[in-house]
Amino acid sequence: MKSGANGDVVSGGVLTGLGVFVVIEASRWDYLAPDGPGPGFFPLWYGIALIALSLALMIGALKRRAAASETRADWREVGRALVAWAAFALSVALLKLLGFLLSFALLTLFIVSVMYRRPLGFGLAASVGSAAAFYLIFPLALNVALPVGVFGF
């Protein structure tokens, strides 16, 4: 998957910010202690390297952007992936309230019936079946605990 210059500029900017954060944090810790390098020694150097490389990436990307027309990102594809991630994150947020089995069943239903547009009946069967399979395999067969919600499962 090739990234465009815009993506490089944005990611370079974010990583420059991370580099600056690392350097500021590292400068608060000892660089050299009496018995050798302190906790700030290693982070300071990789933080500086991160800033330098991010700036190099951004400058290179800006030059490329000026020289050639930018190929546009397919936002439809990105959107689908981000919707899937949002659904995943929402199911994580619901773990405390609904527990794993219910959250996971809802996530499966959303992916099957909304994202892949399969009939609701099929989606319901898939979500109930998958959650039941997880229950049988993990807590029952392998004795692995799953997050439990207010309903006790």
Add this chain to the structure above:
Amino acid sequence: MDVASGLIQGFSVALAPGNLMWCFVGCFLGTVVGIMPGLGPAATIAMLLPLTFKMDPTSAIIMLAGIYYGAKYGGSTTSILLNVPGESASVVTCLDGYQMARKGRAGAALGIAAIASFVAGTVGVIALMLISPPLAKVALSFSSPEYFALMALGLAMVVLLAGRSLVKALMAMLVGLWIASIGTDLFTAVSRFTFGQSELLDGVDFVIVAIGVFAVGEVLGNMEQREAAQVLPVPKGLRNLLPTLEELKACRFAFLNGSVVGFLIGVLPGAGSTIASFISYGLEKAVSKHPEKFGTGVPEGVAAPEGANNSETGGALVPMLTLGIPGSSTTAILLAALILWGLKPGPLMIQDNPALFWGLVASMYVGNVMLLVLNIPLIPLFAQILRLPVELLYPLIFGISIVGVYSVSGSLFDVWMLAAFGLLGYVMRRLDYPSAPLILGLVLGDSMERALRQSLMMSQGELGILVSRPVSAIMLGLTVLILLLPLFRKANAWRVRALEENG
């Protein structure tokens, strides 16, 4: 312990009923994930890692290694039937494998791939067994400066060969080093980058990052499109899966080429099976009497890359087991697994844990035989896996990822981090940042910082210690050379071409 007695001990471990079963489970799962496009061995091993914590480490490593080399066998199936590689190392197999399938020789192509995998996989294990003990003896003389230099060299190799952009690969590695720094500093007990969160005092668990970046990130990338590829029919019956005598004769050199090239490339950190299969294919084409036919469906074009791809596994385990330096994402996860089980991969590994090392080697012989027996008659059955709807597969991977992370610590905070690293994995894919340097930076970051700080303690802060010792000086010199290589236009053009041809 010499090789013969080590191997006898190894077979007594590998042939124990429990270990035979785990070897079979690993090989079977490996074949299945190798067949599934978009789910690689690294993601599978990362997801299953938490479930191995209660297992005996020898049985666990036998199973995880089975997934690693089993996936190489399975990877060829999708390349041949779908023209979609199940994992990156099978990209080259598409060139001639898919063409053979289109000519109605899908069975023969799958058979050749399985035979080449068996021959080269076995050669790789023999070489692993012969090379590891002497290499470990050499590494015993290493001290902190040599270890720091060795890790720097390993990271440089990975960075060089990980992606089209060296800058992005370096940045991914630095982010990996940063994640490794999160938590309490072991030397001074100072908490670093914890954002006031007590959950971060122990650092970020490797399992969370690996599952997030590989499993969740890969699934998100695959979910960008709704459509699934169409699979070619697989001929039924064992006879239809066997190549003709003529085809096997044509593959003689390819089996040898794949075995040797794959192992040698595997030993080098960073090169990996994708590069091994590409070089082996190129070599086969260069010495062929009919190079113009490559790409139109010649059996050698399947045998050479598939052999290299499998022999590379044995090679890749050499630096991981003897030096504690992984050369790829998958071996990085295996290394992390050994550490999590309380073992110390490195020069003393063979001496301190002979049952584990020799048991693993012997299990790989057994596993290769199992895979050959499993693959040839069951290929049509395995191909049915490709018909599993992705809309059912993807939520299952999400679910296993959550359970895998939650089972490590029982903390919902870690599950939130999984979601964050999943998004990071997707963004990295989308923006063409390679994930291997991030994972290796994370795995090696702690040891690298420790080795550097111990070196500077030894020299009372003098950086000269890193270059005043011959072995570390040579390795650091090579590191600098490797990182400067892309500045030379011709060398960089070769590097980029090799990576692009590998997809």
